[in-house]
Amino acid sequence: MAKVDTxxxxxxxxxxxxTPEALDEILREARSARFSRNSAIxxxxxxxxxxxxxxxxxxxxxxTTPTGEQIVVRYVAPGETFGLAMAIGAAxxxxxxxxxxxxxVLIWPTSAWPRLVERFPALAANTLQTVGTRLQESHTRILExxxxxxxxxxxxxxxxxxxxxxxxxxxxxxxxxxxxxQDIAQMTGTTLxxxxxxxxxxxxxxxxxxxxxxxxxxxxxKIVVLAExxxxxxxx
Amino acid sequence: MAKVDTxxxxxxxxxxxxTPEALDEILREARSARFSRNSAIxxxxxxxxxxxxxxxxxxxxxxTTPTGEQIVVRYVAPGETFGLAMAIGAAxxxxxxxxxxxxxVLIWPTSAWPRLVERFPALAANTLQTVGTRLQESHTRILExxxxxxxxxxxxxxxxxxxxxxxxxxxxxxxxxxxxxQDIAQMTGTTLxxxxxxxxxxxxxxxxxxxxxxxxxxxxxKIVVLAExxxxxxxx
DNA sequence: GGCCCGTTTTGCGCTACCGCAAACACCAGG
DNA sequence: CCTGGTGTTTGCGGTAGCGCAAAACGGGCC
Numbered sequence: 001m002a003k004v005d006t007x008x009x010x011x012x013x014x015x016x017x018x019t020p021e022a023l024d025e026i027l028r029e030a031r032s033a034r035f036s037r038n039s040a041i042x043x044x045x046x047x048x049x050x051x052x053x054x055x056x057x058x059x060x061x062x063x064t065t066p067t068g069e070q071i072v073v074r075y076v077a078p079g080e081t082f083g084l085a086m087a088i089g090a091a092x093x094x095x096x097x098x099x100x101x102x103x104x105v106l107i108w109p110t111s112a113w114p115r116l117v118e119r120f121p122a123l124a125a126n127t128l129q130t131v132g133t134r135l136q137e138s139h140t141r142i143l144e145x146x147x148x149x150x151x152x153x154x155x156x157x158x159x160x161x162x163x164x165x166x167x168x169x170x171x172x173x174x175x176x177x178x179x180x181x182q183d184i185a186q187m188t189g190t191t192l193x194x195x196x197x198x199x200x201x202x203x204x205x206x207x208x209x210x211x212x213x214x215x216x217x218x219x220x221x222k223i224v225v226l227a228e229x230x231x232x233x234x235x236x
Numbered sequence: 237m238a239k240v241d242t243x244x245x246x247x248x249x250x251x252x253x254x255t256p257e258a259l260d261e262i263l264r265e266a267r268s269a270r271f272s273r274n275s276a277i278x279x280x281x282x283x284x285x286x287x288x289x290x291x292x293x294x295x296x297x298x299x300t301t302p303t304g305e306q307i308v309v310r311y312v313a314p315g316e317t318f319g320l321a322m323a324i325g326a327a328x329x330x331x332x333x334x335x336x337x338x339x340x341v342l343i344w345p346t347s348a349w350p351r352l353v354e355r356f357p358a359l360a361a362n363t364l365q366t367v368g369t370r371l372q373e374s375h376t377r378i379l380e381x382x383x384x385x386x387x388x389x390x391x392x393x394x395x396x397x398x399x400x401x402x403x404x405x406x407x408x409x410x411x412x413x414x415x416x417x418q419d420i421a422q423m424t425g426t427t428l429x430x431x432x433x434x435x436x437x438x439x440x441x442x443x444x445x446x447x448x449x450x451x452x453x454x455x456x457x458k459i460v461v462l463a464e465x466x467x468x469x470x471x472x
Numbered sequence: 473g474g475c476c477c478g479t480t481t482t483g484c485g486c487t488a489c490c491g492c493a494a495a496c497a498c499c500a501g502g
Numbered sequence: 503c504c505t506g507g508t509g510t511t512t513g514c515g516g517t518a519g520c521g522c523a524a525a526a527c528g529g530g531c532c
Contacts, residue, residue: 063379065379067383069382069383071378071379071383073375073378084368087364087365087368088364088365088367088368089365089368089369090368094372094375095375117357117361118357121353121354121357121360124357124360124361125353125360127364128323128324128360128363128364128367129323129325131324131364131367131368131371132320132323132324132326133324133325134371135324135367135370135371135374136324136326136330138371138374138375138378139299139309139330139331139374141378142307142309142374142377142378142381143301143307145378145381145382145425146305146381146422146425147301147303147305147307149518149519150518150519180478180479180480181479181481182479186382189378189381189382190519190520191519191520191521192479192480193480193481193482193519193520193522194518194519194520196479196480196481197481197482197519199480200480200481200482211479211480211527211528212478212479212480212527212528212529213479385489386488386489416508416509416510417509417510417511418509418510426489426490427489427490427491428509428510429489429490429491429492429510429511429512430488430489430490432510432511432512433489433511433512435510436510436511447497447498447510448498448499448508448509448510449509473532474531474532475530475531475532476529476530476531476532477528477529477530478527478528478529479526479527479528479529480525480526480527480528481524481525481526481527482523482524482525482526483522483523483524483525484521484523485520485521485522486519486520486521486522487517487518487519487520487521488517488518488519488520489517489518489519490515490517490518491515491516491517492513492514492515492516493513493514494512494513495510495511495512495513496509496510496511496512497508497509497510497511498507498508498509498510499506499507499508499509500505500507500508501504501505501506501507502503502504502505
C-alpha cells in the first residue's frame with residue numbers, strides 16, 4: 001500500500017481544520033490507484049463501493065439518459081473529491097467517471113465513511129461545504145441554460161474551465177486536458193455542430209486558437225465581454 | 237418565544253438519529269414566524285442571518301440574473317429546510333425566498349449553526365444528505381433541459397410538483413398551492429406563452445384541468461407517458 | 473510512409489420555440 | 503355592481519440552433 005505524503009493533501013478544503021494525526025489516520029484507510037487516459041473509474045448505476053480524491057490528472061463525470069444521451073456533470077480537478085454517492089445517501093453512482101488524462105486517485109471504501117465521519121466530524125462539515133458549492137454551481141448552470149444563448153453559455157463554460165484548469169501560456173490560456181467539441185456541447189446543452197461553428201467563428205476573430213481536443217483562449221478578456229453580452233446587445 | 241412541539245418535527249430527516257433531549261435543545265434556539273402569502277422571507281444578496289425550516293405553507297426559492305430574469309430554483313414543502321447559505325459557506329443568500337401561501341417557519345440565527353453542528357454532528361451529516369439530494373435533482377434538471385423538449389420538461393415538472401405537494405382529489409391530483417404559468421416557465425426554462433399553449437392543448441385532450449394559478453392533473457398516467465416519450469416518437 | 477479512425481468543419485433545410493401584441497378572463501376591493 | 507389589475511390565451515411572424523450528410527483533417531500505429 002503506497003504511503004501518501006500528508007503534506008500533499010493537508011491544505012485541501014476536505015481536510016480543513018484537522019490535526020496531522022487525524023489526517024494521517026484518514027489517509028491510512030485509503031489506497032491510491034492510477035487510471036490511464038480514457039479508462040472508466042466507475043460507471044453510472046454501479047454499486048458505490050468507494051469514494052475518491054483526485055491527486056493528479058483530470059476526470060470527467062457524465063450522466064447518461066436511458067436513451068443514451070449524455071451530459072457532462074463536471075470536470076474534476078486535482079484536489080477535488082468525487083464519487084461521494086454515500087455521503088448523499090445513494091447506494092449507486094449517479095454518473096460515470098472517466099479519466100480524461102492519466103490520473104492518480106486516492107480511494108476509500110464507502111464503508112469507511114460513517115466511521116470516519118463519526119471520528120472526525122469536520123469531515124462532514126467540510127464535505128457539506130463542497131457539496132453546497134457544487135449545488136450553487138448547478139443552479140448557476142440552470143440559470144444560464146434558461147436565460148442565455150448558446151454562444152454566451154459556451155463562453156462561460158470555457159472561462160470556467162480556464163479558471164479551474166487553465167495553463168498560462170505567453171499567448172493565452174490553454175485548457176490543460178483533452179476536451180472535444182462534443183464535451184463542450186454536453187456541458188452547455190447544445191450540439192457539437194453548434195460548438196464547432198462558434199469556435200470557428202471565434203478563431204477567425206482571433207479570440208481562440210484550437211485544434212483536436214485542444215483549446216487556447218487567446219483573448220480571455222474579450223471572451224468575458226462576449227459571455228456577459230446579453231441577447232439583444234447588437235452583433236457586429 | 238413560542239414553544240414548538242417536538243413531536244411535530246421529530247420525524248424529519250434533519251433530525252434523524254437524535255435524542256429527544258438533543259432535539260429539544262436545538263429547538264430552543266429557534267423562534268417561529270408567520271409569513272403571509274406573497275411576502276418575501278429573504279432576498280437574494282442579503283446577509284444570511286438566519287436559516288429556516290418550513291412548518292406549514294409553501295415557499296418559492298428563485299434566482300434572479302443581473303438583467304432581471306428569474307428562474308425558480310425549487311418549491312419548498314413543509315418539513316424541508318431552506319436558506320442554508322452558511323452551511324455551504326456563503327455569507328449571502330444566493331436566491332430569494334417568498335411565501336407562495338401563508339406559511340409558518342422556524343428560524344435559527346446563522347450564528348447558532350457552528351455551535352449546533354459541533355454539539356450535534358448528526359446535524360451536519362443529515363444536512364449533507366439533504367444537500368446531496370438536491371444536487372442530484374439539479375443534475376437531473378440540467379439533464380432534462382439539455383435533452384428534452386419543452387413539453388416533456390413541463391410534464392416532468394408537474395409530476396414532481398404533484399408528488400411533492402399534490403392533493404388527491406377524486407378526479408385527479410391538484411397542486412396544492414398557487415402556481416402560475418410564469419412559474420412553470422421559470423422551472424423549465426421556457427416562456428409563459430409556451431407553457432400556456434401546452435397546457436391549453438393538454439386541457440383540450442382532458443389531461444389536465446387548470447385555471448388561474450391552479451392546476452389539476454386529471455390523467456397522471458398519461459402525463460407520465462408524455463413525459464417519457466422522446467423527441468422522435470411520433471405525435472398523434 | 474501510409475492507413476485508419478475519431479474529430480472537426482461546413483453547407484443546407486427545417487422546426488420548435490420565442491417574442492411581440494392584443495384580446496380576454498377572473499378575482500379583489502371599493 | 504363596477505373597475506383595475508394580474509394572470510391567461512391565442513395569433514402571427516421570425517430565428518437560433520438543430521439534424522443530417524458529406525467532406526476534410528490529423529495523429530497514432532504498424
